[in-house]
Amino acid sequence: MPESLRIDRPEVADGAAIWRIARDSKVLDLNSSYSYLLWCRDFAATSVVARDAAGSVAGFITGYIRPDDPHTLVVWQVAVDDAHRGRGLAGALLDGLWAKAAAGHGTTVLETTISPDNTPSQRLFASFARRHGAQVAHTVLFDAGLFPDDGHEPEVLHRIGPLV
Template identity: 60%
Template sequence: MTDSAEIQFRTPTVTDGPAMWQMAVDSATLDVNSPYAYLLWCRDFAATSVIAEVNGAPAGFVTGYLRPQQPQTLMVWQVAVNAGHRGVGLAGRMLDHLATALHTDGLTHLETSITPDNDASRRLFAAFARRWDAALHCSELFGAGLFPDSHLAEDLFRIGPLRVENCR
């Protein structure tokens, strides 16, 4: 991606579901859901998700939802960026865009879960916390023993409180 690339952030629609599924597959790190799940996500959780388009083509996405028992908390489910657009801060810009948009509706915290071996995601969310001048708390969310396969444990990253005026 070059500096002259036109980046747009927008709410996903169901027609984005196949591209999101493909980005998840191509990431080689995400747990890939069924194509149907991405269509449902784009229908039911579009307002808490974002698509980044570069020169009119999908380049990345963030999916998330507001926690039912803590509606001021956005749980980020997946972050994906196409290989050709990695390393230039697009994932962080998508997170900032989404958090800024939801902040006006009362968002105060962001959560995500990350496996211990996913250094890129750990750096992404640590940088997000720094940009938002927010505390980051890490604790075990789901131990490896809860998964019926060889899935690693998932650590919960809780970031907040978020104050849009502090995001730089």
């Protein structure tokens, strides 16, 4: 974890900062501000934020346990505030979230979807798999034609596991 930052559980009051970081990333599909408030309330146990010394949110990961596969943690979004990029924060958050989910839920698999043009996310999750000695399987989960908005790329499922 980069110095002066700490991993914490998100609180509802963090929803606005998380929404802003997602918006400013210019890479993530931006959800409504309301959805980030709900996420911080309903999925705080499977999500994390990084806080700076003043308690401000420097980055986040939202995740959930798959209802039909309770040993799988799904990572929904990962983003780091521009001022904190390039210091390994996303990887530290991912490792922290995994440790939390494995201890609290007995998860053995991590899933995420990444569009083909999102090289930084592909590198983040490949690096996570290497650090944990796990395999990664790639399959298209949602083809581009399923999305109602024009120009949306397919979402490729990255299934990492088994993890111990």
